[in-house]
Amino acid sequence: MRAEDPGLYDYLPYYDRPKITWPGGARLAFWCAPNIEHYELDPPLNPSRAPWARPVPDVLHYAWRDYGNRAGLWRMMAAMDRYGVRGSISLNVAVCDHFPNIAAACRERGWEFFSHGVYNTRYTYNMTEDQERAFIEDVKVSIRKWSGQELSGWLAPALTLTERTMDLLAEAGVTYTLDLFHDDQPLPVNVRKGRLISVPYSLEINDFTTLFQGNCTPSDYTDAIKAQFDRLYMEGADSGRVMCLPLHPFLVGQPHRVKQLEEALDYITSHDGVWLATGREIAGHYLAHCYDAFAAAIDARKKG
């Protein structure tokens, strides 16, 4: 049966919450999440979603995405290096098998590896509980193998989920999900067992929604990032906020986008009071210092 509400979180007024204090008293935790992806040319079909806009082989769209791993990634990485911004990579783990050089470049930089599934053409829709559990395990093993890290974060492949996903993530030891867009601060997520939090990702200043779907001109994109930053930074004077800049190398690594990315990173990193963090660091801090107070505040409201 379908529900009218995800049931994954409870209401908490935005301006009436326990205070979040980031390390060093920063106003804003800024993190950058490159999506390192591979889309298969001819994947098996999931009944809920076609992998490509056109019949296989969709040469135009396949090649467009493949640009990221051949060319765009390296330009994006150089820009991030230049501004001292570490990546938390939203990783289709099969990328490591196909392109070990990409895994190595991310590992050498000390970037966080988190899950974006196996391929961006293998969707979670219609998985049984056992299938989904094995799928999560596959990712967990791959991330350990290629990065030496324990899996902490999850952005579902192509943002496809089941109603069980959050429970299974918590069961597997994942601490934060990026698939909920209901807030600008981390919040507890209701799961069967264990602790899971949502960390703000973004579909608003995501290069996929702005540049690919949203028809932003180069300067529109930078303007949107700066405006997003300005407001969250201002609000962060009262209580810590989170800003995520999601990237896709096949878009932001195009020759005409590099200048915009550099301008955005330059703007953000030139401010004081910005914690340049990874997703795992933000989640870890929140779980250690904020989770209990938030959970208690939510609980108190529920009890009236």
Next chain:
Amino acid sequence: MTLPASYFEYPFRRPGMDHARYVYSNLFERKPVQWPGGARVALWIVPTLEFFPLDMAPKGVKPPGGLERPYPDYWNYTLRDYGNRVGFARVFRALEERGLVASVAMSSRLAERYPHVLQEVTRLGFEVVAHGLDMHHIHTTAVAKEAEQEWVKRSLSTLRKLSGQPVKGWYSPAYSESHDTLDLVAAEGCEYVCDWVNDDMPYRLETKAGPIHAMPHAYEISDLQLFHFYKYKPAQFVEQVMDHFDLLYREAATRGGRIVALSLRPWISGVPHRIAAVEQVLDRMLQRAGVWSATGADILAAWKAQQ
């Protein structure tokens, strides 16, 4: 609905691509190339002249600009035809005035219907690239292989006969290929294709008829993407194209020659209110030292000689 166990099998999950058409390569780990005269950027202009038949049926892959209104769709037919009557002349004049060459991708049906267009291509010394039969014949796996083979042969033989050129470049209508397209066009003697937009430099593709090369037919600065799909204003088109050029021009100082590919459809770029934007980007590029105006065949030959 459930997923079979095979949904969790990953036969290509190992080093390399998930197909055998080309090998993976990092753009920044390749040997730098030198363009003739020490140029930094090869400027490859690809005017694309397409015939959209009035009776084209809207099925399968819809080509961008394809006729979608009920028959007879004079609205869209004539807007596209405008490009082949007026728009192309305006684009060609802008190139001629600046002494630029181009690779003109053409529907072979257009070459048959409008001999004047091909005469202009010949007069200006432009290269002819085959762009299928017309925008109704879209190459997909749904087309029988024998039929597709006949389309390829007819397009190429028509253009070769009418132009007197060897015609070595192929650009599939709507960038759409079947699993066989590369094999078929290579077998007919093509040396490069313009359908793969995953690189900024040429690279080698394998086919059953030997190697063919992908030319970097930049999609994100094409007039199709910027004006038609993204609805950019002329100034925004100029901004994006010049940002693209500037970065590659800068990169060329340390990475070897780069290619700027300008894909122009005269039904889009050749209208009075947009042509100045095209002229402006050409003028701004030509102000820089080391810009080599070349055809796809010239660029590929220079690149191949250094591999």
